[in-house]
Amino acid sequence: MTSYxxxxxxxxxxxxxxxxxxxxxxxxxxxxWNTGGHSAPLPDHNPYAAHTSGVWFNRIHTFEAGEGxxxxxxxxxxxxxxxEQPACVEVCPTGASYKREEDGIVLVNADTCIGCKLCSWAxxxxxxxxxxxxxxxxKCTLCIDRIYNENLAEAERIxxxxxxxxxxxxxxxxxxxxxxxxxxxxxxxxxYDLMPELGYKPVNKYLPPRAGRGGGSAAAPPxxxxxxxxxxxxxxxxxxxxxx
Amino acid sequence: xxxxxxxxxxxxxSGAGYGLxxxxxxxxxxxxxxxxxxxxVSAIAIALTLITGGLLASTAHLGRPERAWRAFSQWRSSxxxxxxxxxxxxxxxxxxxxxxxxxxxGGAAVAVAGLATTLLAIATVYxxxxxxxxxxxxxxxxxxxxxxxxxxxxxxxxxxxxNALLLTWGAQxxxxxxxxxxxxxxxxxxxxxxxxxxxxxxxxxxxxxxxxLGSRGKVRLFEAPHTEDNxxxxxxxxxxxxxxxxxxxxxxxxxxxxxxxxxxxxxxxVDGAAAxxxxxxxxxxxxxxxxxxxxxxxxxxxxxxxxxxxxxxV
Numbered sequence: 001m002t003s004y005x006x007x008x009x010x011x012x013x014x015x016x017x018x019x020x021x022x023x024x025x026x027x028x029x030x031x032x033w034n035t036g037g038h039s040a041p042l043p044d045h046n047p048y049a050a051h052t053s054g055v056w057f058n059r060i061h062t063f064e065a066g067e068g069x070x071x072x073x074x075x076x077x078x079x080x081x082x083x084e085q086p087a088c089v090e091v092c093p094t095g096a097s098y099k100r101e102e103d104g105i106v107l108v109n110a111d112t113c114i115g116c117k118l119c120s121w122a123x124x125x126x127x128x129x130x131x132x133x134x135x136x137x138x139k140c141t142l143c144i145d146r147i148y149n150e151n152l153a154e155a156e157r158i159x160x161x162x163x164x165x166x167x168x169x170x171x172x173x174x175x176x177x178x179x180x181x182x183x184x185x186x187x188x189x190x191x192y193d194l195m196p197e198l199g200y201k202p203v204n205k206y207l208p209p210r211a212g213r214g215g216g217s218a219a220a221p222p223x224x225x226x227x228x229x230x231x232x233x234x235x236x237x238x239x240x241x242x243x244x
Numbered sequence: 245x246x247x248x249x250x251x252x253x254x255x256x257x258s259g260a261g262y263g264l265x266x267x268x269x270x271x272x273x274x275x276x277x278x279x280x281x282x283x284x285v286s287a288i289a290i291a292l293t294l295i296t297g298g299l300l301a302s303t304a305h306l307g308r309p310e311r312a313w314r315a316f317s318q319w320r321s322s323x324x325x326x327x328x329x330x331x332x333x334x335x336x337x338x339x340x341x342x343x344x345x346x347x348x349x350g351g352a353a354v355a356v357a358g359l360a361t362t363l364l365a366i367a368t369v370y371x372x373x374x375x376x377x378x379x380x381x382x383x384x385x386x387x388x389x390x391x392x393x394x395x396x397x398x399x400x401x402x403x404x405x406x407n408a409l410l411l412t413w414g415a416q417x418x419x420x421x422x423x424x425x426x427x428x429x430x431x432x433x434x435x436x437x438x439x440x441x442x443x444x445x446x447x448x449x450x451x452x453x454x455x456x457l458g459s460r461g462k463v464r465l466f467e468a469p470h471t472e473d474n475x476x477x478x479x480x481x482x483x484x485x486x487x488x489x490x491x492x493x494x495x496x497x498x499x500x501x502x503x504x505x506x507x508x509x510x511x512x513x514v515d516g517a518a519a520x521x522x523x524x525x526x527x528x529x530x531x532x533x534x535x536x537x538x539x540x541x542x543x544x545x546x547x548x549x550x551x552x553x554x555x556x557x558v
Contacts, residue, residue: 017457027469052472059469061552063451066461073466074457078552087380093315093325112314115307118324120479121245124381124449126549129475135307192456195548197448198380206456 004085007104010176011142012082012203013162014185018210020169022062022075026161030058030079030140033160038145039110043133055129057140058161065209072209077170079161080127080140081194081202082106088119088128097137104176104203105142113137124198147172175203245382246482247542254302255372256401256534258331259394261294262365263402265338269362271406271420272345273355278415284345287409291402292338299331323378327371334364369398376541381548383447383558389438396431397500397534403427404504404523404530407511411523418512421523425508432501435537439493442544447558454551465554480547484540492540500533 034057035042044054058079065072082099086106089097096113099106108119108128113136120128120137128139143159146152156163162170173182182205185191191205231239268287271277277284303309316332318325337360344354373394376385403424410416451465452458484492507526511519546558 053474055475056470061465061469062467063455063457063463064466065455065457065463070460072460074455076455090321091324091378093318093322093328094311095318096314112311113308114311114315116305116315116324117307117479118375120475121379121547122381124548126476126480126552130307130479132307194456195449195453197453198548208456208459
């Protein structure tokens with residue numbers, strides 16, 4: 001089905017940009033899991049030489065947000081956002097790109113994909129990469145081969161990237177369910193969409209960095225009062241506390 | 245966007261072929277063309293050769309070309325699928341048109357086949373253009389100048405081919421040369437407006453909207469996710485310097501518009517062998533000019549994914 005549908009669940013990820021430390025463990029675990037499973041193998045060209053390249057589903061960018069003292073280094077993992085209105089599904093001429101009705105996961109059927117790459121042009125986020133060995137497009141599967149896999153212990157039936165994050169910056173769940181952990185996180189922290197102006201309605205949400213102590217705030221700390229100031233020290237302290 | 249040679253050749257060749265087919269269908273039904281059946285069948289054959297060659301070239305772009313037949317199934321939702329379906333369908337009236345014209349059958353049957361060919365040829369070019377125009381992440385493509393440009397350039401290149409074919413056959417029609425000149429001027433205007441749109445407008449997407457971190461101020465890439473190339477950068481990271489693009493635009497204008505216009509007007513002014521040479525020369529010039537224009541169409545297109553790799557605007 002390559003026209004838009006409303007799925008029953010909206011399974012997706014919530015990425016916490018406040019706690020992500022940019023270790024890339026999620027990207028490595030994703031690569032390892034998918035090189036062995038459903039999307040196997042993932043190409044790695046010239047892995048030990050110059051000009052290496054390969055297919056990864058999850059990539060970690062690092063941005064500097066703001067300027068000067070109030071700027072913040074934000075590590076930014078990016079993988080398929082399993083959009084509600086995925087143009088990658090609409091443009092696919094063969095129907096190989098599809099969105100599942102039961103849980104909203106967007107997948108590529110590698111048996112019918114012709115490798116025209118139009119889906120990757122339609123995705124504004126760069127979620128899809130071309131496997132030039134297999135001649136087909138590949139992308140994050142939301143670890144569909146883990147989350148329903150009865151051969152794994154129940155606690156392990158979460159995407160590989162979520163399982164491995166040492167900073168608990170990745171969360172998995174049903175964003176259509178307002179009582180789910182992920183939905184509550186999004187509501188509490190003001191989770192947002194990427195490029196909302198394009199109207200793809202991504203399901204994955206990003207939690208913004210918290211306004212932190214000093215570094216996150218735009219206001220400079222109040223200047224220390226001059227030593228010659230005749231005001232009583234307790235009153236000067238009170239002044240500082242009330243000015244913060 | 246990476247300019248893929250197979251797609252550039254496909255859209256240029258098939259654009260000319262469909263333009264030629266559309267004009268043959270329309271003009272013969274209006275009795276603007278000679279009734280000569282060998283002229284008719286040769287002209288349609290040349291058009292179909294351009295189209296078929298183009299379509300086959302486009303399969304070189306696929307990762308799994310042996311599965312290309314699957315691309316006809318999603319015409320309800322995909323412009324690429326619709327283009328495939330329309331391109332196949334357009335062979336039906338085109339071959340009927342050729343057969344009826346060759347058989348010398350009566351006006352009504354040929355006219356109907358001709359008009360059906362015209363409609364399907366135009367529809368196919370429109371579907372091709374919409375493949376690009378429907379893509380929101382590419383601001384330079386996501387506007388009405390793209391289908392206008394594809395249709396106008398298809399008409400123009402088809403008209404230049406038609407004028408050359410008529411002169412080759414010794415069957416010059418001044419009205420066709422005037423039509424070709426007008427088509428060139430129209431396509432030139434459309435292309436200039438399309439380039440103006442590219443030069444003066446920007447996508448609403450920015451590094452701030454791409455990351456959602458704009459509340460803190462300007463967002464810039466601090467470290468890329470990988471030190472080496474990947475598919476995204478190879479396919480979507482292509483950049484051309486503005487001064488190189490400007491030079492190529494001038495070359496495209498000279499080869500695709502100025503030279504063919506001068507030569508087409510010349511075919512009205514001179515006779516015999518000189519007119520034939522002018523008309524024939526216009527064909528390779530317009531095709532090379534269109535290859536340059538199409539190359540630029542890809543090279544000047546910027547994809548929003550580059551916002552994640554350090555681009556400040558797209």
